Amino acid sequence: MATEVKGAPVSAETPKRRRRGRFRSSLAALWRGSAGWPWRDLCVAFALWFCVPAAAVYTAFSLTLAPEVRAMLVTDNHLAGLRRSYWLASSAAAGAGALFVWAIALLLRRRRETLRAAVWSGTILSPLLVAPFVVALWDWRAFEGRPVLVLTAVLIVGLLFARAVAASYLQAIERPPSWLVGLRESARRLPRWLPPLLLLVMVLGFGAYMAVFGLINHYRLQTTSYDLAIFDNMVWRLARGHWFSSTPAFGRIGGNHIQRHATFAAYLFVPFYMLRQNADTLIVLQAFVTGATMIPLYLLARRHLGSPWQAVAICACFGLYAPMHGPLFYDFHFLTLSPFFVVWTIYLFESGSTAGLIAVGTIAMLTREDISPGLAMMALGYLLGGKRPRAAVLGGAIAGVYFVLVKFVVMPHSGPHGETATFVDMYSDLAPSGEFTLGGVLRTLLTSPLFALNTMLKAEKLAYVLQVAVPVLFLPFRHRRTWLPFISAAMLTVVASNEHASEIFFQYTAHWTPYVFAGAVIALGAWRKSGLEGRARAAGALAGVCLASVLASYHAGALFQHHTFRGGFRPVQFEWTRADAAQLADFRALSKQIPKNASVVATESEVPQLSARSDAYTMRIGVDNADYILVRVDDIRGEGANRKNLLDSLRTRAYGFVERRGPYALWKRGGDHTKDALGLQLIGAPSLY
Numbered sequence: 001m002a003t004e005v006k007g008a009p010v011s012a013e014t015p016k017r018r019r020r021g022r023f024r025s026s027l028a029a030l031w032r033g034s035a036g037w038p039w040r041d042l043c044v045a046f047a048l049w050f051c052v053p054a055a056a057v058y059t060a061f062s063l064t065l066a067p068e069v070r071a072m073l074v075t076d077n078h079l080a081g082l083r084r085s086y087w088l089a090s091s092a093a094a095g096a097g098a099l100f101v102w103a104i105a106l107l108l109r110r111r112r113e114t115l116r117a118a119v120w121s122g123t124i125l126s127p128l129l130v131a132p133f134v135v136a137l138w139d140w141r142a143f144e145g146r147p148v149l150v151l152t153a154v155l156i157v158g159l160l161f162a163r164a165v166a167a168s169y170l171q172a173i174e175r176p177p178s179w180l181v182g183l184r185e186s187a188r189r190l191p192r193w194l195p196p197l198l199l200l201v202m203v204l205g206f207g208a209y210m211a212v213f214g215l216i217n218h219y220r221l222q223t224t225s226y227d228l229a230i231f232d233n234m235v236w237r238l239a240r241g242h243w244f245s246s247t248p249a250f251g252r253i254g255g256n257h258i259q260r261h262a263t264f265a266a267y268l269f270v271p272f273y274m275l276r277q278n279a280d281t282l283i284v285l286q287a288f289v290t291g292a293t294m295i296p297l298y299l300l301a302r303r304h305l306g307s308p309w310q311a312v313a314i315c316a317c318f319g320l321y322a323p324m325h326g327p328l329f330y331d332f333h334f335l336t337l338s339p340f341f342v343v344w345t346i347y348l349f350e351s352g353s354t355a356g357l358i359a360v361g362t363i364a365m366l367t368r369e370d371i372s373p374g375l376a377m378m379a380l381g382y383l384l385g386g387k388r389p390r391a392a393v394l395g396g397a398i399a400g401v402y403f404v405l406v407k408f409v410v411m412p413h414s415g416p417h418g419e420t421a422t423f424v425d426m427y428s429d430l431a432p433s434g435e436f437t438l439g440g441v442l443r444t445l446l447t448s449p450l451f452a453l454n455t456m457l458k459a460e461k462l463a464y465v466l467q468v469a470v471p472v473l474f475l476p477f478r479h480r481r482t483w484l485p486f487i488s489a490a491m492l493t494v495v496a497s498n499e500h501a502s503e504i505f506f507q508y509t510a511h512w513t514p515y516v517f518a519g520a521v522i523a524l525g526a527w528r529k530s531g532l533e534g535r536a537r538a539a540g541a542l543a544g545v546c547l548a549s550v551l552a553s554y555h556a557g558a559l560f561q562h563h564t565f566r567g568g569f570r571p572v573q574f575e576w577t578r579a580d581a582a583q584l585a586d587f588r589a590l591s592k593q594i595p596k597n598a599s600v601v602a603t604e605s606e607v608p609q610l611s612a613r614s615d616a617y618t619m620r621i622g623v624d625n626a627d628y629i630l631v632r633v634d635d636i637r638g639e640g641a642n643r644k645n646l647l648d649s650l651r652t653r654a655y656g657f658v659e660r661r662g663p664y665a666l667w668k669r670g671g672d673h674t675k676d677a678l679g680l681q682l683i684g685a686p687s688l689y
Contacts, residue, residue, distance in 0.1 A: 048122025051129055054095035059131040061087050067139060074142035123171045126164040127543075133157045137551050140564050148459065150555050151466035158473050158548030166540030173532065187309075195308035199298050199315060206319045207288035210328045213558070213574050214283045217329055218608065220580050221587065222570060223279070225607035225618040228331035230257070231266075232279040232611040239270050239277070240614075247615050248607050251624045252599075259415030262369040262406045263334040265341075279608045282332040289337050290328060294318055296344040297517055303350060304525025310542055314521060317549040322557035323468055324513050326505035329558065329567025331608070333507040338367045342514035346378065349388065349395070357391065365399060369406045372399040373488035374511060378518075381481035429455045429497035445495075452495065461494050464502040468512045471552040472545050476519025479526060485515040504556065505566045520545065586662030593658065593666065594628045601626040603635040603642055606664070623649040629667040633660070636683045647685060650676075 062070065105118075134157065137143070143150035172180055217223065229248040234257055237245050244266075245254030257263070273281050294315040301311035318324075327336045341364035348356040365372045379396030383389055427441045430452055445452050469477065476482040489511040493501045501508045528538040554560040558567075562574050591610060594600050599615035601623050610616050610630070617624045619631060620641040629646065636643050649655060656671030657679030665682055680686050 048119070048126060050095035050099050052095075052122060052125045053098040054091040055129050055132055057094040058087070058091040059135050061090060062132060062135045067141060070136065070139050071142035074136070074139075120171050120175055124168050124177065127161055127168055129164060130157050130161045130547075133160075134547070134551070138554060140555055140561055143555060144564055147463040147556070148466060151463070151470045151552065154548050154551045154555075155466070155470045155473065157551070158470070158544040161547050162473065162540040162544030164540070165543040166536040169536040169539045170532070173536070192308075195312050196298075198312050199294060202312075202315055202319055203288075203291045203294050205291075206294070207291035210287035210291065210325075210558070211284045213572070214287055214329060215280055216574065216576050216580075217567065217572055218280055218283055219584050220573065220576075221583065221605045221609065222572070223283075223331050223608045224568075224604050225602075225611075226331075226604070227333060228279050228282070229607040229611035229616060229618070231332050231334070232282055232608060233613075233616055235266055235270060235273050235282065236277060236612050237614070238266060239274055248611055248618050249621075251617055251622055252615060256414045259411055261334070262411060263367065265363055265366040265368075266334060268363065278612050279332070286332050286336055287328055289340050290324065291319070293340045293343055293514070296340075296347045297521070300343065300347045300350065300518060301521045303347075304521050305528060305538070305542075313542060313546055314517065317471065317545055318517055320549045320553035320557060320559065321471055321513065321517075322553050322555075323504040323509040325553075325556075325558040325565070326503075326567050327507040327509060329565075329572045330506055331568065333510075335368050335371075335507045335510045338364065338371050338510050339514040341367055342371065342375065343518060345375065346514070346518045349382065349391065352388070354391070357395070361395060361399075365402050369403060369411065370492055370511070372403040372406075373491070374485045374515060375399040376403070377485040377488050378515065381484040385481050426496045426498040426501060430495070455497065456494055460499065461502050464494065464504065467504050467552070467556060468509065468516060471549045472516055472520040473541065473548055475523040475541060475545065476516055479519060479523035482515070482519030482522050485519075486512065489515065505568055583662060587664055589661045590630055590659065590664050590666045594630070598627040599624075600628040600630060602630045603632045605635075606630055606632060619645055621645075625654075625669070627669045629655060629669075631665055631683075632663055633665055633682060634663060636665075643683075646683065647688060650680070650685075650688060 065073075133153065137150065137153055137157065176184075218228075223229075225248045230246045233248050234244060234246040237254070242254065244257040244263075246257050247254055249255060249257065249260070269282075269285060272285055275281070297318055298308075298311045298315050301314040302308050305311060305314075324339075327333065341360055345357065345361045345364050348360055361375065364375060376396045376399040379392045379399065383392035383396065430441045430444045432440045432444055476486070492511050493508050496502065500506045524538045524541060527534045527541065530537075550560075555564060558565050558572070558574075562572065565572055587606065587609065594610070596613060598613075599617070600610050600613070601617035601619050602610055603619045607616055607618055615624075615626070617626055619629075619635075623629065623645050629649065631642070631646060636646055650667070653673070655667040655669050656673045657675040658666040658668050658671055659675075660666075660678075660682055665679060667679065677686070680688050
């Protein structure tokens with residue numbers, strides 16, 4: 001009896017798209033099945049030995065060009081026709097010459113081993129094919145202001161390099177060259193303590209570099225009241241028993257900073273702050289804690305990759321990561337410190353340490369209220385993967401409940417009545433008319449997802465995602481579960497209407513950083529477990545990540561060149577000049593006249609130098625009857641809140657002009673009025689009284 005076949009005819013189930021897929025599968029099967037055919041080896045050998053020498057000559061010619069000429073090739077496609085022709089002809093001649101040599105060898109010897117040697121050597125050298133592109137990309141002038149272009153190019157080069165290294169790895173395993181055998185033997189004789197020592201050097205070197213230049217930036221008076229002075233004053237007051245109050249943000253009343261951000265973990269840093277009670281202590285702490293993130297990352301990478309040297313390579317890529325550099329030069333933020341605790345939490349979860357997981361996971365959540373959603377999504381990934389399901393469920397639930405309670409209960413009730421302080425303005429484009437609340441934002445996301453998508457589809461946000469993910473070649477997005485924390489990261493950055501939330505110069509990149517590197521390590525470890533080809537794929541991907549990290553860091557980081565680097569709102573200057581020293585001396589000559597127990601109000605960039613006291617106010621917010629007024633004269637001459645607040649205070653004749661030093665001027669409450677005319681003339685208000 002014939003069996004009835006249900007459904008559409010076979011011909012109806014094979015549309016063109018499926019036929020194309022079968023055609024590609026057939027080609028792949030034909031290529032794999034022809035592994036022993038001489039024609040395949042001949043084609044591969046000729047292709048490799050034409051391209052590798054041609055790439056080498058192409059690279060050498062590129063290096064002879066002046067930097068401005070290489071830049072014009074990108075910006076204007078400008079190069080003399082004869083020179084361009086010579087460039088291409090010399091590269092082609094090098095490739096043709098190599099082919100001729102191999103052709104002669106094959107004709108004379110006519111042995112299968114000669115052909116295999118050509119394939120083997122060409123594959124071993126195939127990573128050199130990306131050299132011309134690396135040289136072209138190593139020029140910040142050509143790509144300044146073109147982040148999408150340069151990052152797309154870096155991504156393509158990194159992926160090509162990864163494939164070439166993977167192929168080279170397989171050939172080297174099958175028939176290792178003598179130099180590689182010797183290198184392996186030498187590596188086995190190296191002491192086991194060498195990788196941890198290199199890790200320690202990287203941690204201390206990174207911390208020292210960022211701390212030194214961060215302090216230079218601070219002493220050049222490039223830090224600001226929002227946010228360095230806010231946190232400096234808050235920690236100073238925490239050390240004296242005040243509950244999260246900060247006068248630079250809230251004036252004389254001190255307010256409650258919990259209404260803005262729940263940074264309960266600040267108490268952990270009070271003992272270190274007490275050693276030197278000044279804003280520069282926070283800058284140094286931020287640099288070294290961020291650098292110390294390499295320690296748990298090393299442990300996690302060694303666990304997944306099985307090699308301390310590969311773990312060191314991952315940590316080096318972390319140190320090069322440009323989206324982490326900018327925040328270190330933008331004042332101080334507890335959010336910037338969070339990757340240290342988040343990566344420790346991930347490692348302790350994987351290592352099975354329950355007590356450590358509870359302790360460090362709690363600290364991570366207490367660092368700032370918006371850390372917990374990322375931890376909850378990471379726990380969901382582990383749950384779906386079946387890894388410690390009980391701990392994943394409990395930890396994810398705690399993180400989720402903590403976020404809801406703190407964000408929607410504790411923080412709104414920490415401010416004045418009616419002030420929610422939940423930063424809805426960061427999502428202003430998504431708030432419905434007349435419903436400026438987080439609930440309204442959520443309703444927009446659920447009912448008008450295409451509208452929300454339209455607000456995100458901007459070139460700047462595309463560049464941001466590329467800047468975050470290209471250095472690791474999108475590895476966390478190529479694993480089944482490691483992409484989950486990026487949902488919360490995107491909600492806090494890319495979805496936000498605040499343009500600075502999706503710029504790598506600000507602290508918000510910390511929502512991505514720990515999961516980018518933890519996800520990359522987990523993805524590499526998963527590939528490594530899938531046999532020889534998986535190990536080759538992982539090795540190639542790690543090499544590609546190293547190359548992409550170097551290139552991306554060159555264009556946007558703080559290590560290789562400083563022309564395009566920014567921290568926060570400003571370009572960062574790494575040199576300390578005589579003018580800087582004179583400016584700091586002028587400022588300190590005036591600030592020393594202010595008693596430590598006196599209240600002071602100052603302009604934006606001057607408050608962080610004075611905020612380690614009970615009462616330090618920000619001029620653009622209000623004078624608040626401060627005992628002293630210290631301003632940068634240029635900030636007062638223009639229109640704005642600074643000038644208005646100063647003139648309103650001087651009209652009361654409660655302040656007497658004290659002195660001007662360089663670009664700064666000082667007034668004292670109840671001071672002598674004999675010099676007032678000089679002070680008014682200085683700020684361009686001679687007829688104020």
